Amino acid sequence: MSSNDHFTVRIGVLGCGTVGSSFISILRKEAEQISNRTGISLEIIGVAVKNRKLARPVEIDSEILTSDAAALVADPMVDVIVETIGGLNPARQLVLDALRNGKPVITANKELVATYGKELFDAAAEGNVDLMFEAAVAGAVPLIRVLNESLIGERITRVMGIVNGTTNFILTKMTEDGANYSDVLAEAQALGFAEADPTADVDGHDAGAKAAIIAMMAFGVNAAVSDVYREGISNISADDIAAAKQMGHVIKLLAVVERDGEKIGIRVHPAMIPNTHPLASVRDSFNAVFVEGEAVDEVMLYGRGAGGKPTASAMLGDLIATARNLQQGSVSSVGRLSSLPISSIEEMISAYYLQLDVNDAPGVLALVAGIFGENGVSIRSMDQEGKESTAHLVFITHKAREADMQKTIKELRKLEEVRDIGALIRVVGD
């Protein structure tokens, strides 16, 4: 590309909420710098919104404002579609229409990519155009580009990500202030860090969608949201956090995707990780993704997982890459997705943390320990603390099969000496 070339790309933006309006305002602000640096002019020629009368954080010329998203997608004057509507419908049909008609799409829509990934990638291949979704996983953290370009030749063994800001904020507050889950959740809701209905975050749905996308990009497998094993953080107690701290660990909600022989495991669950692990120092609502590979060893990417401006920044990077491709007649490929089987949670090997309240009577500890042993789960450490007639036991196991650990818990539940069983937390990163 000679530096005298000049190339204009005309953009249609779908939606103008937090992300859409941030995108428009950043693009306006940086257009000149981008043009100087890359020789490419980026011009927004249409913005589709539900209600044209609504007040917006950015001023938009009424001439380019439309309520007909489908017409904007079909407009032959539009070179690229930037989708910021979110949700499955009507986003799915609009994106498919754009791609099939040879129009590249930039999207931040994790739900869409995690649910219809294969269909969308096929439509992009059919239209021979780019589908870019850097902002769909961990916001401004440049994970998708790094997995699909820098690490495309790497034999990745495991990816572990803190990909949900709300739960990381809650767990950070619980760790640093010793507070209870429900109190911190209420605080997070008051501060606007958590939704009124926090289910999508705290039950791991949001992280699950991102785990499916990570599986596609890191391992080239055709994964979907339904392949993801999922546990949330609502049963993590202040006791668990304190026990982790005592062990020199922190509890994080992790999306884990790993090679398990000829299968791929995809799951979201709380995990204890050592303080010395790079993921342990990811605080508040920040996101980070830790990638392990045979040659690269360890790579971690860290940044803002959400928010209008960081999300828009990621979409702008995608847009410029797409524009460079349009200028040269080239396309960025996500590569071929194979159908490597997904392993079930029962097959997983992990160390575990488990706490129990039991009757403080002679022989109870031996009884409990015996059940671990009978099920093939070897105990690495045990801590006992008395509270009146109850003993509080904290176990850390050596690595064991999840199925064996689940069977252990099932049998422990049957014992009348066992009064309460706390959260089962995997211990990773040692």
Place this chain on the structure above:
Amino acid sequence: MSSNDHFTVRIGVLGCGTVGSSFISILRKEAEQISNRTGISLEIIGVAVKNRKLARPVEIDSEILTSDAAALVADPMVDVIVETIGGLNPARQLVLDALRNGKPVITANKELVATYGKELFDAAAEGNVDLMFEAAVAGAVPLIRVLNESLIGERITRVMGIVNGTTNFILTKMTEDGANYSDVLAEAQALGFAEADPTADVDGHDAGAKAAIIAMMAFGVNAAVSDVYREGISNISADDIAAAKQMGHVIKLLAVVERDGEKIGIRVHPAMIPNTHPLASVRDSFNAVFVEGEAVDEVMLYGRGAGGKPTASAMLGDLIATARNLQQGSVSSVGRLSSLPISSIEEMISAYYLQLDVNDAPGVLALVAGIFGENGVSIRSMDQEGKESTAHLVFITHKAREADMQKTIKELRKLEEVRDIGALIRVVGD
């Protein structure tokens, strides 16, 4: 690109030392997976070495081994050159010849890119081919791709990097074991983490070359090694480390590139950063680069900065990107470099840490504090500790101009009450 396409890229490798042999062995191991995923076959058809008879860590068919690097570069059968020789000569001429003859080049040669960046980029533009150098800065940390693609539209304000593994190893050991600089250096040399002549690392030359490259990629300026202000770590004492620890900080050797009004500051020096800063937890020989931008907020990239396999992994990512470009007839551009002026160290604004030994006599503290004040440097905190007839003073200043701070030190040196002045360390990241 339809998934039925198949495309072969023939590679000439220059050099077969640690990096070259790792590259060859990883490429051989992963070629099939890469072909399945991308539809691209990567084939090494020539390896140029100084001495064909030497034993090597990888077996290389004698038919593809040559001692004539120039002939390999000129060979019309070779599609891409992978340069692993290092150093300025003959690497410079070989790379220029390849680029000018329309042959893309992958290199890990930081010295070459930092010294002749503009000339190389011009040659790549002239030949309309890729010049890729991800491995030249922070090894397997995917910084170059992220700066040149993900963040190309971002208004970056500052980049701070731990880009030299040897000095980070030394500073980590000093911090965690309370050891002296010279003892840890000797240990690092015994372990092979530091060279027999450690100057390039400990005096900041290596980090300086990387800072120049970061300036080019993050700010699009035509920077070179000679534009970098540079201080090493050899005058950092165990006392400095202990003082930092007491303040909740750690000392790191940082490459800092920042926007300073209409200028760009490029420098390498030890700095104190708070424990809560993401760079503080980068331990041992790991590298990390922390990028601040107006929209993206904060992004950090972390990984192995050196070593045969991580470096080869980064080069393999570059090679696949280049192969995809060759397949499509496209080129990745580094964009246009402007000649934004470089600011001098005297213009820098920073907070500072300084320790002094002074006579323990009435009025000395007032005298010393007065000199700070007269030069416009405001003191944030002062700690005094007596050792017999000497008082040990530790100052932290508010933000001040470097020129004013240097003038303060110059005047302090003139006082006969001042017995010794320790290292001046910038305090950043608060």
